[in-house]
Amino acid sequence: MRRSAPLQSRLRTVIRGLAIGLLAVSLAACAIFDKKPEQLLPDEPADRLYNEGLTLVAKKEYKAAAKKFEEIDRQHPYSEWARKALLMTAFVHYEASEYDEAVTSAKRYVALHPGSPDVAYAQYLVGASYFDQIADITRDQARTERAIQALDEVVRKYPDSEYAESAKRKITIARDQLAGKEMAVGRYYQEKRNYIGAINRFKTVVIQYQTTRQVEEALMRLVECYMAMGITHEAQTAAAVLGHNFPDSPWYKDAYKLLQSGGLEPREDQGSWISRSFKKLGLG
Template identity: 65%
Template sequence: MIGVTVSGCAGLFRDKDEDLVITDEPAEKIYNEGLTLMAKEDYPAAVKRFEDVDRQHPYSEWSRKALIMIAFANYTQGKYDEAVGAAKRYLALHPGSEDASYAQYLIAASYYDQIPDISRDQARTDRAMEALEDVVRKYPNTEYAVEAKKKIEVAKDQLAGKEMMIGRYYLDQRNYIGGINRFKVVVTKYQTTRHVEEALYRLTEAYMSLGVVNEAQTSAAVLGYNFPDSQWYKDAYKLVQSRGLEPVENKESWISKAFKGLGLGGQG
């Protein structure tokens, strides 16, 4: 016997061996009960009441409101898969509604809150980045776009940090090409992160080790031009000088072009 105890009238429908009770509780009443449970931080019970609204009054305005609350309540509990599922369903049913931007943000925030430690695989960070960029692209003039941009910078820093960790490992193994490839990702994709200064220094170090002095000089020069007070530049300058050279920018180098592409510039 599956039933819901309520005051008022109820219709009884028999389905094979089970009796399914469909109530006629007002949608607004059920919804407000869900809000009351949310205020008490009884999130599982709140989700059930919001689901009751969606199930009993599927085509009502209250059902639309309940669905976004299901996503929010699950997100609050850390039930990220359920939050994403509810938010995606909301967007599929109500793509043009006033809460569509919030639903998109809940999806992004759910992925963002699952970003793992830098030592682990960063597939979830990539997924968070994509979802956050969706918020900014689809809803650029909302408060959620502002918050998404902040989270994007944190996610970028995480991804850049992972590249740096692997790049440093390659340098320790004297795999200079492997290291350069990792530092190149930081310089070309994550220039706004705190890791770019070290990446330019590591490029100087790797290129010097390979004897590709013009690229080493360029990375040191670009580092000095954009971050003249950086300790990484001081270290790069000393490294170049130790070989009787000076930092000199080759304008045709990918390093120089990468920085000009973002308006950070090079020397000259």
């Protein structure tokens, strides 16, 4: 099948361009091989580059510092200086709020140097980078989940490290964020009188995020939803569990008043999923 005239013209242009490109590459290659040894720039000493990077860090010139540390990895790969520089690269990217770059460098450090005494800090930087990007509860919480996973690695693998306690605190905050997201969606469903949808969200908080501050409100909302549906024994159980575990909670006072308005009182049904959930964790 013959090519059309425009296609033939385009093909000639491409071939002409390739020929010119190959000529340029050839000339460049000749120029490289014609260089004398003294014309090639020598590698800078790794310790000098590292100290220059530290000086830039002290000045908070993080992007310039990152280039110094990355140059060590390029010029002196597999050296001890390269190992130190890789961790500093992750650190300066984190300080510059370049979180994706920080995660990439820190994960690379963990993969290349799993036996290093600094691996706990590298793993912590991964979690902290995700943690600092947590969005408000109206938005996607994927980074919150990644933060929890990465920080949990610090707690599980390096429990005696100086970063374990900070990782635990961040996990607590992140889990509360996820619980808050579930509560926000549950309240939305409740306002729309989609009580089944609301109950499922509040149930998630009670079962998965029972140690967060959101659980008190979740139990109160369950009382409201079950009362609205006429499932009084579950409403009474939710209020009873709320009162038993959080007797001074203002949410319990609201739940108690709501039950009284219907001529009911808190009463725990031991067979309820609410009661079993709390007993399973030893909180009931």
